[in-house]
Amino acid sequence: MFIMKEKIVHILKKVKQLKYMLSPILKKTLRFKYMLVPFTILLVLPPVCTCILGYEFSAHSVSKVPTVIVNHDDTSTTQGLVNQIKTNDKFNVVEYSQNDNDVKSLIDRGKAAVGIIIPANFSKDLTDGKAPKIMVFYDGAQTSVAGAGKSKIAEILGAIKAGYLIGIGEGKLGMMPEVVANNINPIRYTSRIIGNPTSNMTNFFLQGTLLNMVQISMAITAILVIKKGNSYKVIWIKGIIVALIGSISSFLVIGILYKYFGFPYRGSVKALVVLTIIYDIGITFFGVLQSISKNGDKVEAISSCGIIASTMMFAGYTYPVIAMPNIFSIITKYTPFSYYAIPLRDLSLVGGTFKDILPDISWLAKFMIIMWIVTFLKYISNKRPKKPKKARKGKKIRKDEIANTDEVEVITG
Amino acid sequence: MKFLNLLKQGTKHVLKQETKNIFKLILTPIIGTLLVAYIFGHNAFIENIPFGIVDNDNSTLSRSVIQQLQLQPGLNVNYYLDSESELEEAIKDKKVNGGIVIPEHFGKDVSAMKSPSALILADGTNMVLGGNALGYASAVLGTLNAGVQINVFQGRGMLPPVATQTISNFSYVNRVLYDPQSSYLRNLIYIIIPFTAQMAFVTSFLVPLLLEKKKEFACIKMRSKEGVGSILNLIGRIFLISTVTVISTFIALCIVRKLYGIPLRGEVLIYIAIMYLFLISLTAIGLVISSIVNNLGYFLLFFNTINQILIMTCGVTYPEYMMPDGFAQAVKFIWPFRSAAIPLKFLNLKGVGWDVIFPYIKDGLLYTAFWLPVGIILYSAKIAFTKNRNKKSLDIKEDSDGNLLDIKEELIVELN
Numbered sequence: 001m002f003i004m005k006e007k008i009v010h011i012l013k014k015v016k017q018l019k020y021m022l023s024p025i026l027k028k029t030l031r032f033k034y035m036l037v038p039f040t041i042l043l044v045l046p047p048v049c050t051c052i053l054g055y056e057f058s059a060h061s062v063s064k065v066p067t068v069i070v071n072h073d074d075t076s077t078t079q080g081l082v083n084q085i086k087t088n089d090k091f092n093v094v095e096y097s098q099n100d101n102d103v104k105s106l107i108d109r110g111k112a113a114v115g116i117i118i119p120a121n122f123s124k125d126l127t128d129g130k131a132p133k134i135m136v137f138y139d140g141a142q143t144s145v146a147g148a149g150k151s152k153i154a155e156i157l158g159a160i161k162a163g164y165l166i167g168i169g170e171g172k173l174g175m176m177p178e179v180v181a182n183n184i185n186p187i188r189y190t191s192r193i194i195g196n197p198t199s200n201m202t203n204f205f206l207q208g209t210l211l212n213m214v215q216i217s218m219a220i221t222a223i224l225v226i227k228k229g230n231s232y233k234v235i236w237i238k239g240i241i242v243a244l245i246g247s248i249s250s251f252l253v254i255g256i257l258y259k260y261f262g263f264p265y266r267g268s269v270k271a272l273v274v275l276t277i278i279y280d281i282g283i284t285f286f287g288v289l290q291s292i293s294k295n296g297d298k299v300e301a302i303s304s305c306g307i308i309a310s311t312m313m314f315a316g317y318t319y320p321v322i323a324m325p326n327i328f329s330i331i332t333k334y335t336p337f338s339y340y341a342i343p344l345r346d347l348s349l350v351g352g353t354f355k356d357i358l359p360d361i362s363w364l365a366k367f368m369i370i371m372w373i374v375t376f377l378k379y380i381s382n383k384r385p386k387k388p389k390k391a392r393k394g395k396k397i398r399k400d401e402i403a404n405t406d407e408v409e410v411i412t413g
Numbered sequence: 414m415k416f417l418n419l420l421k422q423g424t425k426h427v428l429k430q431e432t433k434n435i436f437k438l439i440l441t442p443i444i445g446t447l448l449v450a451y452i453f454g455h456n457a458f459i460e461n462i463p464f465g466i467v468d469n470d471n472s473t474l475s476r477s478v479i480q481q482l483q484l485q486p487g488l489n490v491n492y493y494l495d496s497e498s499e500l501e502e503a504i505k506d507k508k509v510n511g512g513i514v515i516p517e518h519f520g521k522d523v524s525a526m527k528s529p530s531a532l533i534l535a536d537g538t539n540m541v542l543g544g545n546a547l548g549y550a551s552a553v554l555g556t557l558n559a560g561v562q563i564n565v566f567q568g569r570g571m572l573p574p575v576a577t578q579t580i581s582n583f584s585y586v587n588r589v590l591y592d593p594q595s596s597y598l599r600n601l602i603y604i605i606i607p608f609t610a611q612m613a614f615v616t617s618f619l620v621p622l623l624l625e626k627k628k629e630f631a632c633i634k635m636r637s638k639e640g641v642g643s644i645l646n647l648i649g650r651i652f653l654i655s656t657v658t659v660i661s662t663f664i665a666l667c668i669v670r671k672l673y674g675i676p677l678r679g680e681v682l683i684y685i686a687i688m689y690l691f692l693i694s695l696t697a698i699g700l701v702i703s704s705i706v707n708n709l710g711y712f713l714l715f716f717n718t719i720n721q722i723l724i725m726t727c728g729v730t731y732p733e734y735m736m737p738d739g740f741a742q743a744v745k746f747i748w749p750f751r752s753a754a755i756p757l758k759f760l761n762l763k764g765v766g767w768d769v770i771f772p773y774i775k776d777g778l779l780y781t782a783f784w785l786p787v788g789i790i791l792y793s794a795k796i797a798f799t800k801n802r803n804k805k806s807l808d809i810k811e812d813s814d815g816n817l818l819d820i821k822e823e824l825i826v827e828l829n
Contacts, residue, residue, distance in 0.1 A: 196537025
């Protein structure tokens with residue numbers, strides 16, 4: 001017991017000594033806390049978000065669509081249809097019912113996204129040529145789930161229809177079995193989805209969403225690390241450091257998606273690196289511009305960075321520009337995100353070389369240089385002494401309105 | 414009477430303090446919602462998708478296929494190429510978002526009942542455009558296929574009306590409930606509203622106010638008249654801005670309903686209950702955040718970065734049952750957005766009643782019941798800790814009310 005106590009005292013002494021030794025370094029480090037905290041957030045948070053979203057979307061495409069089946073026609077034809085749906089991985093039959101109202105009720109409560117009603121005497125009416133109709137209901141409030149169910153239902157019912165027509169061909173028309181398949185399906189088609197063969201929605205939007213987070217983070221970090229009295233040289237260096245940290249964060253995002261969540265990257269790594277760094281510098285200097293424009297008011301400057309988050313929408317990253325009002329076809333041309341995230345998605349999904357993205361790199365390089373020039377000009381204009389506003393006759397000037405000038409007489413109320 | 418006077422004075426004071434935020438909280442949800450509605454509400458369907466053609470057959474049938482594709486309003490057939498590889502390149506270069514390759518002897522093979530196969534290529538990098546192009550093109554081929562099927566059956570001796578009836582005998586009807594057009598706008602608008610409200614409420618009002626109040630509370634005695642007044646002022650301001658937010662989001666919904674025909678089907682009372690509960694839940698988690706964070710800038714950086722995660726994890730863009738086990742529960746436990754987004758969508762789009770909404774309200778109540786006391790305890794503990802630290806490090810003088818004298822300003826500077 002005594003030895004233990006002695007040991008603890010010894011360790012505590014050592015810790016105290018270490019603390020004393022490190023105190024000058026700690027003090028110096030704390031002086032840069034205003035930079036270290038934002039840098040850490042910028043570097044760590046987007047990769048963490050990538051892990052969260054990657055984990056959330058790890059199943060990739062939607063399956064096991066909750067389905068309710070109301071079958072009023074208990075025959076072998078309809079049982080075959082029900083079995084096909086039941087055994088298909090795309091569906092999860094949550095309820096079999098005999099009441100049509102259950103479809104609406106379950107969809108209303110969000111318990112089912114697809115409802116199938118097979119009418120009474122379906123098989124008999126089919127044989128009699130009375131064209132009975134299977135009703136398929138989808139929940140419009142669960143678009144992604146309904147969409148996944150819709151294409152599979154079309155496939156299953158299409159196959160059943162083909163079987164039915166083959167039966168007609170063989171029975172009524174007396175066709176030979178080997179001929180009938182070609183006859184009832186005279187024009188066929190196959191499809192190929194370039195770059196995303198499994199129609200994976202996650203591949204379509206996840207990368208851009210995460211890079212959108214990085215760009216917002218970079219612009220705000222730039223605002224937080226710039227101090228009011230900083231010279232342009234210091235501001236420029238800080239901007240570049242923020243952009244480089246942001247780029248590392250972007251690489252981590254893409255790397256984590258690739259390594260742990262099966263997100264493809266088929267393009268040139270050099271193209272990725274150059275595209276990201278140039279874009280990140282440009283966007284960081286947008287944050288720098290806000291910082292200089294708002295003259296040190298960080299909250300106001302951060303508020304004006306909100307527009308950056310919307311650039312994903314303006315770029316037509318998820319919703320196509322051709323479906324937007326015409327003005328957006330012009331706005332998109334001046335939205336830097338469309339020269340970064342869209343080519344990057346192409347590089348990831350389709351592949352490509354440095355040469356393929358040269359036009360985008362050229363646009364982004366111009367954007368970066370323009371941002372440097374604009375921030376510099378704004379900095380210079382802020383440095384110039386401003387002429388005080390002339391007071392209107394008879395109007396009292398509030399103290400805070402002229403707080404920065406000493407040329408006007410202060411009239412307090 | 415005295416109480417009423419005090420209430421009147423207090424209300425006036427709170428209104429004066431929050432004028433700027435009232436405008437912000439009125440304008441942000443309305444402008445945000447209108448912008449989204451303007452962008453996504455312009456076209457109900459995605460049409461005029463650039464589409465390429467590779468006709469290796471050049472027969473009457475292949476020309477008929479092309480003509481039908483040209484007549485399809487969803488497609489803009491504007492690119493003619495010589496080979497599949499050229500079409501693939503054109504898709505990669507974004508000149509078109511889809512295309513069709515009609516093989517050699519296509520017309521001849523159809524006549525000979527060899528069932529030839531056309532190839533449809535679609536741009537997988539833009540699923541919306543590529544998917545729609547594929548859908549439109551396959552619909553055209555399906556219609557043509559049915560036409561040829563009828564001809565085949567007639568050729569086998571069936572009467573034309575019987576052949577038509579046989580082909581259309583097996584059919585099914587698709588009905589998308591509540592949103593027949595499956596529009597992007599209706600899918601998103603009901604979550605955009607609480608999202609913009611949350612953004613403005615948390616970043617422009619709640620956390621800045623709680624941080625400011627934390628500094629104020631650290632300098633006054635809470636049991637004094639000034640302390641009680643300050644707490645009431647805080648509650649009054651939160652209540653005022655919450656009410657403004659509930660009203661402004663409702664106005665935003667009414668405007669998009671009027672301009673873009675967005676359904677607004679549920680009971681207003683349920684809407685009010687969901688929104689107030691959501692804002693109370695945000696206040697609860699806001700107390701926790703402001704007890705941990707001292708620097709508003711760091712918080713804004715953090716919140717703006719993770720903001721989009723809240724939309725992606727709320728269960729609207731990706732179904733909850735597809736998420737890994739425990740994920741949805743964890744999201745529900747950490748942030749209250751999900752408890753507001755889904756019921757608001759169900760309420761407005763489906764017009765559901767209390768029975769459907771109640772489980773979500775229960776989630777919100779449980780969330781608040783846990784986080785509000787935790788938030789209050791942490792917030793109070795932080796104030797007590799700051800007070801204690803300052804008492805130790807500074808020479809403190811108190812007036813008769815127990816308020817700190819002289820050093821108030823220095824303390825505020827230090828806390829900054």
